[in-house]
Amino acid sequence: MDQQTLIAVIIAGLFIGIGLLFLSGSGGSSNGARVRQLSGKTSMSENLLDKMKVEDSGSRRKQIEETLGKIEERQKTKKKKAKSLESRLMQASWKTKPQTFLIISAVLAIVAGGLPFVMGLDIKLCLGLAIVIGFGFPRFFLNFAINRRQKKFTAHFADAMDIIVRGVRTGLPLGDCLKIIAHESPDPLGTEFRRVVEGESLGIPIEVCLEQLYERMPIPEVNFFATVLNIQKTTGGNLGESLSNLSGVLRGRKLLREKIKSLSAEAKMSAIIIGSLPIVVMLLITIVSPDYMAELYYTSTGQRNMMIGAGMMVMGTAMMKKMINFKF
Numbered sequence: 001m002d003q004q005t006l007i008a009v010i011i012a013g014l015f016i017g018i019g020l021l022f023l024s025g026s027g028g029s030s031n032g033a034r035v036r037q038l039s040g041k042t043s044m045s046e047n048l049l050d051k052m053k054v055e056d057s058g059s060r061r062k063q064i065e066e067t068l069g070k071i072e073e074r075q076k077t078k079k080k081k082a083k084s085l086e087s088r089l090m091q092a093s094w095k096t097k098p099q100t101f102l103i104i105s106a107v108l109a110i111v112a113g114g115l116p117f118v119m120g121l122d123i124k125l126c127l128g129l130a131i132v133i134g135f136g137f138p139r140f141f142l143n144f145a146i147n148r149r150q151k152k153f154t155a156h157f158a159d160a161m162d163i164i165v166r167g168v169r170t171g172l173p174l175g176d177c178l179k180i181i182a183h184e185s186p187d188p189l190g191t192e193f194r195r196v197v198e199g200e201s202l203g204i205p206i207e208v209c210l211e212q213l214y215e216r217m218p219i220p221e222v223n224f225f226a227t228v229l230n231i232q233k234t235t236g237g238n239l240g241e242s243l244s245n246l247s248g249v250l251r252g253r254k255l256l257r258e259k260i261k262s263l264s265a266e267a268k269m270s271a272i273i274i275g276s277l278p279i280v281v282m283l284l285i286t287i288v289s290p291d292y293m294a295e296l297y298y299t300s301t302g303q304r305n306m307m308i309g310a311g312m313m314v315m316g317t318a319m320m321k322k323m324i325n326f327k328f
Helices: 003-082 085-091 098-118 123-169 174-184 189-201 206-216 220-235 239-263 265-288 294-298 300-324
Strands: none
Touching: 085 098, 085 123, 085 206, 098 123, 123 174, 123 189, 123 220, 123 239, 123 300, 174 189, 189 206, 206 220, 220 239, 239 265, 265 300, 294 300
C-alpha cells in the first residue's frame, strides 16, 4: 500500500469516528429527552391521580353529607309520627285500634268517677279519680308494654349485628343474613326482622323497610343500624367493618345502661319509699281509726287538702323520676 492510500484510509477512519461520536451524542440527547418526557408524563399522571383522589374524596364527603341531611329530615318526621296513639299501640304490639282504646279509657273514667259520686263524694274528688284511673292507667300500661318490648329487643340487637358481620365477611348477601336473624332470634327481635324480610321479598326497598322498623321500634339502636345501611348503600364502603363498629357501640351502650341502672338503684328505691309512704300511712290509719280520717274524706276542707296533697305528691314523684333517669 502506497503512502497516499494509507493517508486516505486514515482520513476516512477519522471522519467515520467523528460521525459516530456525533450520532451517539445526538442519540444520548434524544434518549435524555425521551427520559425527561417520560418522567414529565409520569409526574403529570401522578398529579392527575392526586387530583382525582381529592375530587373523589370531596364528592364522597358531599354525598355522605347530603345522605345524612336527608336521613335527619326523615327522622324528624318519624319522631313526630311515633308520638301518635296509633304508633304507640303498634310499638306495644297491641292489636287494639285507637278508637277502641279511647272508648275503654272513657268507660273507665265514667266508672271511676261515677261510682264515688253516687256514694256521696265531692265532685272534685270524683273528677280527679276519673282523670287518674280513666286516662292515666291505660296509658301507664301502654308505656309499660312499650318499654318492656324495647328492652327485650335491645338485649339481643348487638348479637344480630354480629350475625350480619360474620355473614357478610364470609360472603353471604345482606338479605340472607337478615333471614337468619328473623328465624333464629327470639321475639320481638325475630318478629321485627321477619317483617323486614317479608317487605323486602315483596319488592319494598331496604331503606323503606328500615324506616317502618324504626316506626315500630323507635330506639337509637335501630336508628344507627338504618343510618349505617343507608350510607353504605349510597356511598359504598366496607359493610362488615361498619357493622362491627356499630356492634361495639351497641355493646358499650348496653354496659353503660346497666352501670347506670346499678348506680341509680338506691335513689330509685328511696323515691319509691318516699312516694308510697304517705299513701300507705293514710290507708293504715283509715283501717285502724276510720273516725279519725272522716273529716279528711267527707268535709270540703279535707277533700280540698287531700287534692292539694295528691297534686304535690305527683309533682314530687315526677321530679324525683326526672332526677334519676339518665339519657345517653
